[in-house]
Amino acid sequence: MIGGLGSALIGSHPPTVADDCLLRNAWVCPEYVRTRADELTAATVEHLRITVISVVLGAALALPLALLARRVRRLQVTILGLSTAIYTIPSLALFSLLLPFTGLSDKTVIIGLVLYSLTILVRAALTGLDGVPEEVRDAGRGMGYSANGLLWRVELPLALPVLIGGLRVATVSTVALVTVGTIVGSGGLGDLIATGLQSNFKAQVLTASVLCVVIALVLDLLLVLTQRVFMPWRRGKAAA
Amino acid sequence: MGWIADVLAWFQDPRNWQGPDGIPHRFLEHVGLSAAALGIACALAIPLAVWLGHIHRGGALAVGVSNIGRAFPTFAVLVLLVLAPDPFGLSTLSILTALVLFAIPPILTNTYVGVSEVDPAAVDAARGMGMSGPQILAKVELPLATSLIMDGVRLAAVQVVATATIAALVAGGGLGAIITDGFGRQNQAEVVGGAICVLVLALSVEGGMALLQRRVDPQRAVRAGSRAAAA
Numbered sequence: 001m002i003g004g005l006g007s008a009l010i011g012s013h014p015p016t017v018a019d020d021c022l023l024r025n026a027w028v029c030p031e032y033v034r035t036r037a038d039e040l041t042a043a044t045v046e047h048l049r050i051t052v053i054s055v056v057l058g059a060a061l062a063l064p065l066a067l068l069a070r071r072v073r074r075l076q077v078t079i080l081g082l083s084t085a086i087y088t089i090p091s092l093a094l095f096s097l098l099l100p101f102t103g104l105s106d107k108t109v110i111i112g113l114v115l116y117s118l119t120i121l122v123r124a125a126l127t128g129l130d131g132v133p134e135e136v137r138d139a140g141r142g143m144g145y146s147a148n149g150l151l152w153r154v155e156l157p158l159a160l161p162v163l164i165g166g167l168r169v170a171t172v173s174t175v176a177l178v179t180v181g182t183i184v185g186s187g188g189l190g191d192l193i194a195t196g197l198q199s200n201f202k203a204q205v206l207t208a209s210v211l212c213v214v215i216a217l218v219l220d221l222l223l224v225l226t227q228r229v230f231m232p233w234r235r236g237k238a239a240a
Numbered sequence: 241m242g243w244i245a246d247v248l249a250w251f252q253d254p255r256n257w258q259g260p261d262g263i264p265h266r267f268l269e270h271v272g273l274s275a276a277a278l279g280i281a282c283a284l285a286i287p288l289a290v291w292l293g294h295i296h297r298g299g300a301l302a303v304g305v306s307n308i309g310r311a312f313p314t315f316a317v318l319v320l321l322v323l324a325p326d327p328f329g330l331s332t333l334s335i336l337t338a339l340v341l342f343a344i345p346p347i348l349t350n351t352y353v354g355v356s357e358v359d360p361a362a363v364d365a366a367r368g369m370g371m372s373g374p375q376i377l378a379k380v381e382l383p384l385a386t387s388l389i390m391d392g393v394r395l396a397a398v399q400v401v402a403t404a405t406i407a408a409l410v411a412g413g414g415l416g417a418i419i420t421d422g423f424g425r426q427n428q429a430e431v432v433g434g435a436i437c438v439l440v441l442a443l444s445v446e447g448g449m450a451l452l453q454r455r456v457d458p459q460r461a462v463r464a465g466s467r468a469a470a471a
Contacts, residue, residue, distance in 0.1 A: 090406070176313040205316070
């Protein structure tokens, strides 16, 4: 828009190609990306920060919860029921319900997103651990593993493909959901989409949207690569 | 804890139950738009996925569409449609299109998986009994896939209700508009009150769909029958 103003002042000269896309309010505009690189980078970093904190906290809480649910079967029904309920709550409503506690801050968004990733990851952990064949557990016990040793050396490694599968779903969903955080002013790239909507700035909306999808795909790819590095025996098979 | 009293007062205020901004009208908008989107998505996705599952083709597409769909932020898609030229733009069509787009993946994936992963032995047996392709589809594959298809429809329903809420950030009415109006007026009680309305609707939809799923599943009778046959 600044470029558009500049070329309008020049008047008699035809606008340069680079300025033209801002003037025309085009969807695709390299000039926008060039002139607003700082703003785009800051929003991308903020988006990544909220995503990573939310998924890591979610994973850190999910594993102990899943282990607890496995030990106390009655808790499992409660935990799975609660996680379905949380997953059902639309993100805009969840952030709004947290408002009295955390106010207009990134805490509201992060706590909401931790809850969502938690529900996916607890399920994945329980599915993965339940999928370990009983004979394998028996063999482990026969080799003299304690309950703890069995968990860390046998059960968790075998559950890892399902766990990473859950981590992929949680990460990709979280990247998309961060945008809704713009309602409390912490939406990462979602803030750019919101201001772009208000000022009818198409290049900003499209660029920020594409960046969201790219972040999701890149993080997903990183998790697939992690799985290949840590589980060479699973190469070529997709995670469940 | 004063905010709880504020929220209760908001719910008790008769003005919040009247007119185009009132809870009943917003509720009807939300349910109407969601039901229309879910209906359209079912009409588009179920026949396509049933056919693909029946001929065992296009599995990568049917399953991949769910993974790709998850990466697209609903908010971004809504804004892109609202800024798009006619017939989109600031219209119900834009919101409805976004809702349908996000409802299709779970239905498509679950229906495809449900139909294509029916036990081949059951299909073989049906063919041996002289059933034609359409008969196998109607009498073997669809009944066995119903539970998974309904899973997909339930997931889509939850997704549609959530997306319809986010639509208020862009233009739409529905219960989400109570939340965005509350943010606009810096009225926390209205924000939380609207969120509670959305919560009640979302949980009712999930619960209602779970009940429906149990009622329409023909597999219980079939399962009892096959157990008798196996014995």
